[in-house]
Structures are given as structure tokens and as C-alpha cells.
Amino acid sequence: xxxxxxxxxxxxxxxxxxxxxxxxxxxxxxxxxxxxxxxxxxxxxxxxxxxxxxxxxxxxxxxxxxxxxxxxxxxxxxxxxxxxxxxxxxxxxxxxxxxxxxxxxxxxxxxxx
Amino acid sequence: xxxxxxxxxxxxxxxxxxxxxxxxxxxxxxxxxxxxxxxxxxxxxxxxxxxxxxxxxxxxxxxxxxxxxxxxxxxxxxxxxxxxxxxxxxxxxxxxxxxxxxxxxxxxxxxxx
Numbered sequence: 001x002x003x004x005x006x007x008x009x010x011x012x013x014x015x016x017x018x019x020x021x022x023x024x025x026x027x028x029x030x031x032x033x034x035x036x037x038x039x040x041x042x043x044x045x046x047x048x049x050x051x052x053x054x055x056x057x058x059x060x061x062x063x064x065x066x067x068x069x070x071x072x073x074x075x076x077x078x079x080x081x082x083x084x085x086x087x088x089x090x091x092x093x094x095x096x097x098x099x100x101x102x103x104x105x106x107x108x109x110x111x112x113x
Numbered sequence: 114x115x116x117x118x119x120x121x122x123x124x125x126x127x128x129x130x131x132x133x134x135x136x137x138x139x140x141x142x143x144x145x146x147x148x149x150x151x152x153x154x155x156x157x158x159x160x161x162x163x164x165x166x167x168x169x170x171x172x173x174x175x176x177x178x179x180x181x182x183x184x185x186x187x188x189x190x191x192x193x194x195x196x197x198x199x200x201x202x203x204x205x206x207x208x209x210x211x212x213x214x215x216x217x218x219x220x221x222x223x224x225x226x
Contacts, residue, residue, distance in 0.1 A: 004155075036217075043117070043203055043217035044156075089155060099144050099210040100171065103155035 002027045006090045006104035013080055013111050021075040021107045023064075023090035031092040033057075033066055033073040034101070038087045047075075047088070085111045115140045117218035119204050125224045126194060134189045134221050136204030144210045145187040149173065150201040150220075159202075162187055163210055194225040 006023040013019060025033065032051045036044040048057030053068035062077045073090060090104040117138045126132055138145065146161035148171075158171030162181040176198055178190040187206075191198060204218040 041219075043219045044205075045217070046214055049214075099207055099212070099215065100146070100158050100161065101148075101156070101205075101215065103148075103157075105153055105155040 002031065002092060002094050002102050004090050004092055004102055004104035006088075006107055008105070009087075009108040011107060011109045013109070015082055015111055015113050016079045017111075019075070019077040019080045019084075019109065021088055021090075021109070023073045023075065023104060025071050025073065025090075025092050027071075027092055027094075030068075031094065033064070034091045034093070035062070035064055035073070035075050036089040036091060036103075038089065038106070040086070044089065080109070080111045082111045082113055085109055115216070117204055117206055117216050119202075119218040119221050121221060122219065123222050125226065127226050128195055129193050132191050132194060132223075134191075134202060134204075134223070136187045136189065136218060137185050138187075138204075138206040138216070139185065140206065140208070140216065141184065142206035142208050142216075143184070144208070144212075144215075145181070145204065145206045146171065146215075147177070147179065147187070147189050148203045148205065150203060156203065159189070194223075196225050199223060199225050 003026045034049045035047040037047045048059040050057040050066035056065045087106045091101045094100045147159040148156040150156045160179040162168045202221045205215045207215045
């Protein structure tokens with residue numbers, strides 16, 4: 001069935017370091033892929049998305065490229081800030097109609113000054 | 114302001130005492146759903162609704178009920194809560210099934226003693 005696997009955290013970085021959070025997926029067909037971010041005490045917010053192979057989603061300095069050949073959607077940012085500290089969820093949308101999202105387990109990012 | 118609201122935000126209750134968590138959106142969205150978030154498991158869908166009076170089970174529906182009598186509201190009902198329903202609950206909505214952006218509420222942290 002459809003599933004999402006992402007690296008376990010926490011990921012601990014110093015400010016201005018380079019960030020990669022790995023995400024791979026298993027799916028039939030051509031799912032849409034998403035990264036959601038959850039700041040402390042808040043709900044999830046859509047960070048970026050990609051709807052077809054080789055699409056690159058980007059927002060707030062974060063990027064992820066939909067790689068069908070490696071079934072991956074890794075999240076990257078060139079220079080993290082303390083304010084990026086949050087939990088990041090990779091997700092895929094399971095086909096048409098239901099709008100159901102299948103989430104990975106989440107990766108906590110902690111950025112220190 | 115476009116938003117999804119949930120109430121209560123925090124709830125501590127005892128086994129067997131019926132409770133309802135409300136969810137409301139002001140964006141005229143057709144699709145609404147409930148997720149629960151548990152450590153190491155990410156978010157899992159409980160129930161969803163494609164429109165008024167149309168609801169269906171997600172991946173973990175046992176012990177929950179929902180109703181969709183009005184477009185804006187989608188309450189989650191626990192008829193007889195048990196400790197394994199202690200979790201963080203999120204309501205989400207989107208304009209139509211199959212659109213890319215889901216909007217999440219702030220979450221309800223439920224503890225069942």
C-alpha cells in the first residue's frame with residue numbers, strides 16, 4: 001500500500017547550517033507530495049508541494065524535488081534559522097477524490113544560535 | 114480570517130464519559146477530516162466527509178463517530194472514551210476533494226484517564 005518513510009529525529013543544527021530531511025515514499029500511480037510544518041503548539045501548515053515527477057516545490061528558502069526514479073522528496077534548506085525549529089512531516093495524497101493524506105512519522109528540527 | 118477552529122484545545126476526561134470535539138471552518142470547504150497524531154506514528158486519518166451528510170471511515174475509525182449536518186461543522190464524538198484514545202487530534206478541511214491544500218486546525222490534546 002501507500003506509505004511514507006522519513007528520517008527519525010531530532011535533527012540538531014547550528015544556525016546557518018545546511019539542512020536535509022530525507023523522505024521516501026511507496027505509492028501506486030502518481031501521488032502528489034507535500035511537506036507540512038508544525039510549530040510548537042500549533043497545527044500543521046503546508047510548507048511546499050509537488051504534483052508530478054521532477055517538479056520542485058519551494059517556500060521560505062526550503063526546497064524539495066519530486067524524484068520518481070528514487071521515490072524521494074527530500075527537504076533541503078541552505079541556511080537554517082532558529083525560527084525554523086519545528087516538526088516537519090512528509091506526506092502524499094492518496095489518489096483522487098478522498099483527499100486523504102498519508103503522513104510520515106515527522107522529524108523534529110532543533111536549531112541553536 | 115480564513116481558519117479552522119477546534120474546541121476544546123485541551124481536555125482531560127475519564128474512561129467511558131462521552132465527549133465531543135468540535136471543528137468549524139469558515140471557508141465554505143466541502144471536504145473535512147479528522148486525524149490523530151501519536152508519537153512515532155505520524156498523523157492517521159480517523160474519518161472524513163466529502164460534503165454535508167456524506168461521511169466515511171479513514172484508517173483508524175474504531176471508537177469514534179462523526180456527523181456533518183452543516184457544511185462548516187464536523188464534530189468528532191467519542192461515545193465511550195478509552196485510554197488508548199489519548200492523543201492529539203487535528204481537524205482539516207479543503208475546498209474540494211483532490212485540491213492540494215488542506216488547512217489544519219490548531220489541535221485538541223485529549224487525555225483519557
